[in-house]
Amino acid sequence: MSTYTAPAGRPLSSGTGRPPRLAESVRCTDGLRMSTAAFFDWLAERRATHAQRVERIRFDEMAQWHADPDTGDLRHASGRFFSVQGLRVRSDFGPVAAWAQPIIRQPECGILGIAVREFDGVPHLLMQAKSEPGNINGVQLSPTVQATRSNYTRVHGGSPVPYLDLFRSPEPGRVLADVLQSEQGSWFYRKRNRNMVVEAGAEVEAGEDFCWLTLGQLHALMRHENLINMDARTVLSCLPDWHTGADGPSPAPGGGAALHPDREIRSWLTGRRAEHRLSTERLPLTRLPDWRWSPEALSHDSGRYFSIVAVHVGSRSREVPAWSQPLLRPHGDGVAALLVRRIGGVPHALMRARVEPGFTDGVELGPTVQCTPENYAHLPAAARPPYLDLVLGRRAERTRFDTVLSEEGGRFHHARSRYLIIEVEPGDPVEEGVEFRWVSERQLDELLRYSGHLNVQARTLVAALRTLR
Structure with missing residues (x-):
């Protein structure tokens, strides 16, 4: 591995709370600590070193996991980590009014944190090569x-x-972003993580499984399939806006005003939360209607949606060398697409207010389209998600971002989505409607300063939008 070693720069904020000069990091497309070519050599080395063995096993072969004798819920012997439970849902969102499903419950809050350090005046982010089952x-x-x-x-x-310790006990003035954010509301029940970006001191160096990369390098790497994981993407979306170099609202890129004032966007989201009907009720996992157990999987009778499976994992790179656990295995790849257009010269994205049973507040803003198309194949055309056909029939010259990216690898098995940003053409029949609003890029940045406003798929697309600026 070959790197260029530059002398450590002065602290980013000098204790004043001033955000780092992220624009310089965006412009630096081949880092001072590790070139992009050297990065791929390093990544190949890490993948060879940390190759995992993941094998499907029977539920009764899982060590330290058991099915509750009364409910069938899958639990760890410690009572910690997570459990798989049953949930009955009633909702007025989407074509199905009521259903039952397994869902992952993980009430504890995790930490997703990126350390930032400046080298020769250019902020670099400390990223980790991490294996997930x-x-x-x-x-x-x-x-x-x-x-x-x-x-x-x-x-x-x-x-x-x-x-x-950089994130559990950060020094005053060194926290650049710190916000609780949700994960997949269809598969997790009220799960949130603390998304943090913290300035690191000159004493912090990259360990064997870590590397310093610039935002410019990460933006380029976002276009590589299954490379930047979901947890990194959500933290990147929470970075302060680098257009202004200040921690506060910024003018809309391109000048001009957003189509809707900020207060109208907030009022619309609050209104959707107040007006949508959503109720959830715990069910024993053994009593879920339309779900069938086998020794190796819990699956829906139709073969759609997802299954719960069991795996044994052997790893040389994790905190423990071997373990077993349940995983949620989706049936089919997802599609998460954002329609974008300039309105009065200002970039906007068409966001949808989505109801998902695992959201703490019931509704969060999601992409224009977010679904697994195979799950709608049996339904009439009118039940298909709005704008799905427009997305699937997209023209290449209007597609500004198109990459298959992995979802959470610690709880989901081979879960992937095709993330798309598509520029709306003048003749496209795109209207707001009660569930949709055009939201400016600046407003998306502002909403990400607070918890529970943008879902995890939308946050990935915000990170992707920033690669286009």
């Missing part, structure tokens, strides 16, 4: 710290999490 390709690029509370309190008896 559900990743389709083993090692992907993750945040500096990606750990549940059970992991970092070492319930499993494994090794400590590197760099954890």
